[in-house]
Amino acid sequence: MDGAQVPERHELEAFLTLAEELHFGRTAERLRLSQARVSQTIRKLERRVGAPLFERTSRRVALTPLGARLRDDLRPLWEGVREAMARAQATARGVDGVLRVGFLGSGAGELTSAIMDTFTARHPGCEIVMRETHFADPLGPLRAGEVDMLITRLPVREPDLVVGPVVLSEPRVVAVPARHPFARRAAVSLEDLARDTVFGVTGPAPDYWWDFHVPRFTPGGRPIPRGQDVATFQELLALIAAGRGISPMAASVERYYARPDIAFVPLKDAPRTEVALVWRAAGVTARIRAFAQAARDAVTANGGPARF
Structure with a gap:
């Protein structure tokens, strides 16, 4: 592509999301757009490329060979851009430092490492310190300021605490x-x-x-x-x-x-019993917001909370 044909950011985001979901409705939901807007954006990108990127029928959406190649070429570049922006924002917002995370039992199960890896890749200047909590007082360390956030079992119905993304659901x-x-x-x-x-x-x-x-x-x-x-x-x-x-x-x-x-x-x-992130409603920091976003993204990449 020459310089005049470089796709816009929202076009790349719509393309890569649809390439992952292969469903216009779910893509629209993730991007918080209408299905018509997603369809319009994809058609605009296909005109830039000069060929179809998806095969569409009334029953399914599939990548064309060209679309699959473009997805494979763009995905690492797109992730690199997102991580570079996240690192720049972390520096600006003060994410660097130490984040203390309490966990009960096995934490988020097999999704724990994905959450940690996602956060660390975006914020290498922030050290995560893990601390085990116990069911006799599952919320005490958070209220006492001994940890900044928890990965703990629900239900949590406390006016001073925020329940974030659910990361694990099991029988x-x-x-x-x-x-x-x-x-x-x-x-x-x-x-x-x-x-x-x-x-x-x-x-x-x-x-x-x-x-x-x-x-x-x-x-x-x-x-x-x-x-x-x-x-x-x-x-x-x-x-x-x-x-x-x-x-x-x-x-x-x-x-x-x-x-x-x-x-x-x-x-x-x-x-079923569920595990979620929990943090104090007062004094939310950039580190807490960044970790919660990393958890949301890890859950999305996993197709939903980890299941046992």
Whole structure:
């Protein structure tokens, strides 16, 4: 292309987004444009190129061979431009420095590294310091200023805190002693929990938060007995293994914390558990905004939150 034919920024963005989504509706939604505007932009780019970049039918959108080649040529250049702009903006806005991120359990699961890599590529002058938090006080370190933001389990319904992008969504299981009758079953229900004892929590975790993860009642209204209070996850696992009770938990626990004396049985009718970014509503910094944007972009590139 000569200088007069260099495409405009919005044309490149529309082309690369459509090349990824292969759907005009989703492309329009991501770009916050109308489908007609996206279609018009793509046609304008095709006129610049001099040939179709997409094959369109009533049922599908596909890249032409020329479109696929252009996508492959443009994508690294486009990412380079975005990262260069992000670095320049970081310098101007003060993103460089240290960002302290608290995480509960396995954090964002397999998406954690993608979020970190995206942020670090854009802001190499900002160091991320990770700190583990515990379910006895999942929000305390954030309120105390010990971390700048959290990767933590929902629900979080606090007026002084902001819930950002959801980064992980997964089903739940119930952890039981290896010799427990439930261990021989393919799945259990929330109603089954009333037949055993679960655990309370020691610490200032919000009641609504613990009650979501370890309910007090079954859907049918039967009380679920609560036994000993626990303060840490390892304490919880040790008590389950010792036969002191059972506990609902995220399905990923079986992957990251498997042990021979505990069985993990699918909890078939429990709502999914989600992980999101959370930060203080007051004092939002450029670092926090940049990390939240990196998380949103990583989720988008993944096709949605990580799923287990």
